[in-house]
Amino acid sequence: MNVKVKVIGTPSIEINGEALRLPLKKAEAIVYYLAIEGRASREKLASIFWGTKDENSAYNNFRNALYLLKQYFPKDSIIADRRYVSAAGFSCDLDIIDRISDVDTPLPQCLSDELLKGFDIPECADFGNWLLIAKSQFKTRVTEKLKTRITACYDSQDEDNLESSLEMLIAADPFDEDSTLELMDIYFKRRGAAKASTLFREYKRRLSEQHPENRTAK
Structure with missing residues (x-):
């Protein structure tokens, strides 16, 4: 089964080309968190999303969310052991970022968008704080890759690519x-x-x- 997770701009999840609507927003947020971070400890996830509850309640809520994800996602897409939870086999739009420094890679228009645009969980301050940092890191990563691309454009005297790359950099910053x-x-x-x-x-x-x-x- 093909799982696509979009985190640049308005986030979304698709399985085999169809939009997935999870009944629990915090479970959806866990997917986006894992798509961006790769993996996280059970303790970290319980703290980020249920940190205002006592430890037992936080872990129970986390386990329920994890069970829900395993019901909706293909087997081995959400991997959990005793300590860590990770995403595997996802196709994520973040993957394009590492390739944009190559002048032969077409520039996607989404680069000027922010991470998880419009997505928030007001009662989860820790998630909000993490998201602010993640957005800043995303912007820095994009601008650094674009500047590497721009340098390559100057070196090769590729004016068309240079112009479009500078336009994208200014759109991002x-x-x-x-x-x-x-x-x-x-x-x-x-x-x-x-x-x-x-x-x-x-x-x-x-x-x-x-x-x-x-x-x-x-």
């Missing part, structure tokens, strides 16, 4: 000044002054919106 200036230069050479000026105005507007206190008083 709109406040990257150096990359914005590089793209302005490319636009000026390849698209004309108007295109470069538009990019500059957009960058200036974003800065103004982020730091309204720096606007010149009229």
